[in-house]
Amino acid sequence: MGSIQKITPNFWFDYQAEEAAKFYTSIFQDSEIIKVSRYMNEGKEIHGKDEGTVMTVDFQLEGQRFVALNGGPQFKFNEAISFIVHCANQEEVDYFWEKLSEGGDESAQQCGWLKDTFGVSWQIVPDSLQELLNQPDPVISEKVMKAMLQMKKIDINALKEVQSRN
Known part of the structure; x- marks a missing residue:
C-alpha cells in the first residue's frame, strides 16, 4: 500500500x-x-x-x-478554503471550469474562482497567470490585473492581448 x-x-x-x-x-x-x-x-x-x-x-x-x-x-463549505487547479493551457482551464462549475453557484464565480455543486470552492488557474500579472512595467501589470478582475473564468489570450497592446 x-x-x-x-x-x-x-x-x-x-x-x-x-x-x-x-x-x-x-x-x-x-x-x-x-x-x-x-x-x-x-x-x-x-x-x-x-x-x-x-x-x-x-x-x-x-x-x-x-x-x-x-x-x-x-x-458548510465556504471560500476560506479552496483548492487550486494548476492548468497548463486554456484548454485545461476550460475543461476544469466547465466540469467543476456544473450545477454550482454562478454568483460565486470571479477571477478564476468557482463554487461547485457541493459548495466547495476551486481556483482554476493557468500556469502563465503569474507571468502575465508580474510584468517589468507596473502600468502593464495593472492593466492585466484590471482585465483579470473583470473575468469569471480566466481567458489567457485576452490577458496576453492586454499585455501586448502596451
Missing part, C-alpha cells in the same frame, strides 16, 4: 460524500475511490446515522489523497 500521506484534506458533507467523490474522480486523471467505510449501529446515539450508510470515502485526485465524511448538516 505504500506510505501514508502526511496531510490529507477532509471534506465534511451532510450526506453527499460518495456522490462528491464520484463526481471529482470523474473529472481528474490519476483518480480513484480507494475505500468506502460505513456507519455501524455502535455510536448511533452520537452520529445519528443508519447502520450501513456511507461514513467516509477515501479517494485520490491526481495522486493527492482526500477523505469525504458524511458528518451531518452542522457545517
Whole structure:
C-alpha cells in the first residue's frame, strides 16, 4: 500500500460524500475511490446515522489523497478554503471550469474562482497567470490585473492581448 500521506484534506458533507467523490474522480486523471467505510449501529446515539450508510470515502485526485465524511448538516463549505487547479493551457482551464462549475453557484464565480455543486470552492488557474500579472512595467501589470478582475473564468489570450497592446 505504500506510505501514508502526511496531510490529507477532509471534506465534511451532510450526506453527499460518495456522490462528491464520484463526481471529482470523474473529472481528474490519476483518480480513484480507494475505500468506502460505513456507519455501524455502535455510536448511533452520537452520529445519528443508519447502520450501513456511507461514513467516509477515501479517494485520490491526481495522486493527492482526500477523505469525504458524511458528518451531518452542522457545517458548510465556504471560500476560506479552496483548492487550486494548476492548468497548463486554456484548454485545461476550460475543461476544469466547465466540469467543476456544473450545477454550482454562478454568483460565486470571479477571477478564476468557482463554487461547485457541493459548495466547495476551486481556483482554476493557468500556469502563465503569474507571468502575465508580474510584468517589468507596473502600468502593464495593472492593466492585466484590471482585465483579470473583470473575468469569471480566466481567458489567457485576452490577458496576453492586454499585455501586448502596451
